[in-house]
Structure formats: structure tokens, C-alpha cells
Amino acid sequence: MVLQRADLSTLQRLDSLSPASKSGIERLLRHDPDDDVIKTSSYYPSAKCAAVLVLLYEKDGALRVLLTTRSRSLRTHPFQTACPGGKVEAGDNDRLATAVSLVISTL
Secondary structure, three states: OOOOOOOHHHHHHHHHOOHHHHHHHHHHHHOOOOHHHHHHHHHOOHHHOEEEOOOEEEEOOEEEEOOEEOOOOOOOOOOOEEOOEEEOOOOOOOHHHHHHHHHHHHO
């Protein structure tokens, strides 16, 4: 699990959001996951590691989440709705890089 904390410039951009969206993002930023959850990610073999990007955006004053629908032709989980992402490859710098590159290739 890769956690990205907001820097000051990110927090300043929250001012452009609706009050409800801003409140939701602030609650997410205050979330402090249990250390055990983070540590367990290193117990899985690298062949099983994957990364997804939970991309939040605002539309009509409400927070939305970007989702994709998997192709019907895929062997696993065909035609399911999911967060964009996929398998971590050996050359990826980290899981965030994996998730972002897979989102870009999907769009």
C-alpha cells in the first residue's frame, strides 16, 4: 500500500472545491491507516502485487471516483467495474508509478 500525503499546494487547491467535497477530502487526509495493514503488503510475493489509483474528481459539486469496465475478452474478471490499475512490473519504481502509468495507458 502506498500512501501519498497532501502537500501545502494540494491543500490550497481544496479551496476551489464545494464545501461537501472539501470536507470529504479533509476526512480522507486525516485518515491514519493501521501500521499492520501497511506492513502486510510486504508479505505478498512480488508476482502477486498490484496497484490501483483511486482518482477523485468533482463534478456538479459532488466527489466522483474514476472507474473502468474491464474488457469482456479478459480471462480474469471480465466485464467487471474496477478502479484503474494492474500488476506491478519489475521495472516500476513503486506502486504509485504503476498505478499512474496504467491509468495513462488506459485513457
